[in-house]
Amino acid sequence: xxxxxSDVIEVHVCTGTAxxxxxxxxxxxxxxxxxxSKDVPAIVKERDCKVKKTGCRGLCERDVLVDIxxxxxxxxxxxxxxxxxxxxxxxxxxxxxxxxxxxxxxxSYYDFYKKQKRYVLKDCGVVDxxxxxxxxxxxxxxxxxxxxxxxxxxDVIEEVKKANLRGRGGGGFPTGLKxxxxxxxxxxxxxxICNADEGDPGAFMDRSIIEGNPHDVIEGMLIAAYAIGxxxxxxxxxxxxxxxxxxxxxxxxxxxxxxxxxxxxxxxDFSFTLHLKEGAGAFxxxxxxxxxxxxxxxRGMPRPRPPFPAVKGLWQKPTNVNNVETFANLPMIIKxxxxxxxxxxxxxxxxxxxxxxSGKVKSTGLVEVPMGITVRELIFDVGGxxxxxxxxxxxxxxxxxxGCLPEELLDTPIDYDSLIAAGAMMGSGGVVVMDETxxxxxxxxxxxxxxxxxxxxxxxxxxxxxxxxxxILERISAGKGREGDIDLLESxxxxxxxxxxxxxxxxxxxxxxxxIRYFRDEYEKHIYEHKCPARECPDLIEFVVAEDRCKxxxxxxxxxxxxxxxxxxxxxAYIDKDKCVKCRECIVNCPFNAxx
Amino acid sequence: MAVKAAEELxxxxxxxxxxxxxxxxxxTIPVLQEVQQEYGYLSHExxxxxxxxxxxxxxxxxxxxxxxxxxxxxxxxxxxxxxxRGTACHVKGSGRISEVVKEEFGIGNGETTEDYGFTLxxxxxxxxxxxxxxxxxxxxxxxxxxxEKSREIFKDYAKKFKEEE
Numbered sequence: 134x135x136x137x138x139s140d141v142i143e144v145h146v147c148t149g150t151a152x153x154x155x156x157x158x159x160x161x162x163x164x165x166x167x168x169x170s171k172d173v174p175a176i177v178k179e180r181d182c183k184v185k186k187t188g189c190r191g192l193c194e195r196d197v198l199v200d201i202x203x204x205x206x207x208x209x210x211x212x213x214x215x216x217x218x219x220x221x222x223x224x225x226x227x228x229x230x231x232x233x234x235x236x237x238x239x240x241s242y243y244d245f246y247k248k249q250k251r252y253v254l255k256d257c258g259v260v261d262x263x264x265x266x267x268x269x270x271x272x273x274x275x276x277x278x279x280x281x282x283x284x285x286x287x288d289v290i291e292e293v294k295k296a297n298l299r300g301r302g303g304g305g306f307p308t309g310l311k312x313x314x315x316x317x318x319x320x321x322x323x324x325x326i327c328n329a330d331e332g333d334p335g336a337f338m339d340r341s342i343i344e345g346n347p348h349d350v351i352e353g354m355l356i357a358a359y360a361i362g363x364x365x366x367x368x369x370x371x372x373x374x375x376x377x378x379x380x381x382x383x384x385x386x387x388x389x390x391x392x393x394x395x396x397x398x399x400x401x402d403f404s405f406t407l408h409l410k411e412g413a414g415a416f417x418x419x420x421x422x423x424x425x426x427x428x429x430x431x432r433g434m435p436r437p438r439p440p441f442p443a444v445k446g447l448w449q450k451p452t453n454v455n456n457v458e459t460f461a462n463l464p465m466i467i468k469x470x471x472x473x474x475x476x477x478x479x480x481x482x483x484x485x486x487x488x489x490x491s492g493k494v495k496s497t498g499l500v501e502v503p504m505g506i507t508v509r510e511l512i513f514d515v516g517g518x519x520x521x522x523x524x525x526x527x528x529x530x531x532x533x534x535x536g537c538l539p540e541e542l543l544d545t546p547i548d549y550d551s552l553i554a555a556g557a558m559m560g561s562g563g564v565v566v567m568d569e570t571x572x573x574x575x576x577x578x579x580x581x582x583x584x585x586x587x588x589x590x591x592x593x594x595x596x597x598x599x600x601x602x603x604x605i606l607e608r609i610s611a612g613k614g615r616e617g618d619i620d621l622l623e624s625x626x627x628x629x630x631x632x633x634x635x636x637x638x639x640x641x642x643x644x645x646x647x648x649i650r651y652f653r654d655e656y657e658k659h660i661y662e663h664k665c666p667a668r669e670c671p672d673l674i675e676f677v678v679a680e681d682r683c684k685x686x687x688x689x690x691x692x693x694x695x696x697x698x699x700x701x702x703x704x705x706a707y708i709d710k711d712k713c714v715k716c717r718e719c720i721v722n723c724p725f726n727a728x729x
Numbered sequence: 730m731a732v733k734a735a736e737e738l739x740x741x742x743x744x745x746x747x748x749x750x751x752x753x754x755x756x757t758i759p760v761l762q763e764v765q766q767e768y769g770y771l772s773h774e775x776x777x778x779x780x781x782x783x784x785x786x787x788x789x790x791x792x793x794x795x796x797x798x799x800x801x802x803x804x805x806x807x808x809x810x811x812x813x814r815g816t817a818c819h820v821k822g823s824g825r826i827s828e829v830v831k832e833e834f835g836i837g838n839g840e841t842t843e844d845y846g847f848t849l850x851x852x853x854x855x856x857x858x859x860x861x862x863x864x865x866x867x868x869x870x871x872x873x874x875x876x877e878k879s880r881e882i883f884k885d886y887a888k889k890f891k892e893e894e
Contacts, residue, residue: 332853
């Protein structure tokens with residue numbers, strides 16, 4: 134990050150969901166109070182001091198993150214800032230010119246960014262998401278000006294086609310081509326929808342983009358609306374994201390006041406009205422036809438295609454649906470040109486992809502990497518590897534529609550086609566890392582529980598099929614698995630995949646199929662030996678302390694919530710099975726893996 | 730705030746809410762959301778009143794509300810504890826956090842304490858995976874939890890609720 138040019142002292146505080154949860158607003162107040170107080174260092178008095186809220190810059194786990202910009206100096210980032218640290222930072226760093234080393238971000242913070250290419254997220258974490266002028270100052274709304282002034286709708290579509298942008302919602306369909314269908318579709322009223330119903334558990338890319346830079350998404354939508362010929366649009370955002378909703382509302386209002394939305398945008402004859410729709414908690418609404426039904430005020434059930442939304446979509450009018458990240462890619466494609474854009478990434482997958490990195494990895498958060506980087510680089514170089522010196526076991530990519538990849542496939546390059554070949558998928562971008570203490574049968578069961586609950590019930594393969602698969606997984610993890618269960622799961626999975634109506638059912642078996650494909654031995658151990666090697670399925674754990682491995686530290690006794698463990702200094706711990714509630718607290722906390 | 734008995738509720742606010750949406754297409758969900766925002770839940774009587782206003786049958790409305798996880802047909806606690814059961818939280822042990830709620834308040838998923846203090850809601854993903862495991866209590870998010878840390882938070886809220894009553 135570069136030094137600031139102006140003479141203003143700026144304090145940037147991360148106010149994404151994670152930042153706010155960690156106390157970002159309290160930290161902002163603390164800075165404002167110190168700046169206002171009498172005994173503030175002289176340098177602060179002489180200069181303008183600005184405390185600015187920014188969106189997510191990625192490393193959520195270290196929140197509250199604060200950047201201090203002093204004129205002519207490199208920016209200094211502080212991690213885990215709390216209000217009580219603020220006075221010292223102001224006195225020593227802003228006043229005295231010496232950064233407070235003990236709280237400044239360490240090398241691992243910068244390692245997190247080293248292999249990233251932050252293009253879509255360039256201003257996320259820099260721009261004030263609630264200040265349109267800040268966005269404009271950073272070059273915002275320049276792309277739509279260029280489009281309206283210099284380009285025909287066909288030019289825009291051509292440019293997006295040349296950039297080879299593929300939909301970031303998961304499927305990877307070429308965006309320019311999708312637009313062509315809707316543009317060519319007859320009709321005078323066309324709708325443009327931004328799908329911000331990010332329901333994949335383990336994904337928060339769209340939330341972070343909207344919270345961090347909502348005008349970027351609005352500008353992307355304007356470009357698309359002009360290219361396709363849409364005059365009305367909706368941002369469909371899930372209700373679980375209150376902060377994102379609040380920021381979109383604010384952004385829509387001010388964009389309209391400034392003439393970027395509404396009739397005759399920027400004095401041209403292009404008009405576009407944009408509304409916000411809040412979801413009401415249904416995962417299937419991320420599927421585009423279900424999403425349309427939900428906007429219409431119906432139960433959010435998918436509809437058979439054809440007719441495709443491009444022909445008959447919202448209220449039977451031609452409709453184009455794209456994902457948040459896809460829209461957020463557009464302004465920079467227009468500004469920098471398709472040639473620049475298509476130099477990033479691989480031959481078939483251009484640009485960057487944003488991932489939500491979480492689970493058993495040291496640096497969890499939001500990352501943006503060029504297509505083609507390997508899964509290993511993503512987890513070990515960007516994410517810093519596995520904490521607690523444990524071993525990597527699997528990475529789940531693509532959420533409930535995706536799959537689990539084992540260690541052998543860590544060198545798979547991240548692009549749409551390689552991931553599908555490996556049995557996973559890009560999905561929307563959730564990446565959940567698992568270590569040796571995570572059971573693969575359990576994770577398959579977890580996803581099936583989710584898809585089964587979220588199945589809308591319209592088509593039988595999905596409604597009954599996922600339920601049957603779940604029942605089989607439940608009995609396997611309870612130690613009641615039968616001979617032939619694995620084959621049965623596989624054959625059910627194939628049937629559900631080919632016969633379900635929408636993407637939810639068609640992809641629901643993927644987590645089961647990939648865990649069987651790569652971790653078959655673990656399924657077999659559950660079924661034939663009644664053992665859970667990862668010690669995660671409570672019914673298959675004995676809860677006995679292994680005397681040879683126990684180092685007599687007594688941690689298990691401390692963490693047991695029901696006092697079922699007896700231990701004395703220098704002695705091996707003992708678990709009273711009558712009292713034990715099988716909560717696994719002892720297993721999770723034992724540093725020596727000494728409980729079987 | 731004690732929960733009012735159904736017959737004490739003044740349902741006339743529903744008319745005002747519906748007025749804003751009359752003639753607008755696709756307004757079913759926003760109307761239900763706004764009415765629920767006002768009363769905390771959606772009763773049969775409320776659905777009838779909405780139906781009268783929008784010229785829809787209560788059954789049609791019920792069909793819509795029963796589809797979505799965020800509509801409730803019974804009053805809920807003053808504090809809604811949302812335990813995230815997303816993937817990242819799952820692999821980091823969020824199942825135990827729900828158990829701690831059960832231990833502290835005696836409620837399971839979807840249940841409310843008798844004094845209408847607390848409701849437990851297991852949710853799919855609240856998108857704060859970077860700080861898993863995560864819970865939300867009303868609009869406040871708490872992350873990087875352990876079962877014991879969460880127990881302390883619940884105890885604080887229980888105390889707070891008692892003082893407020």
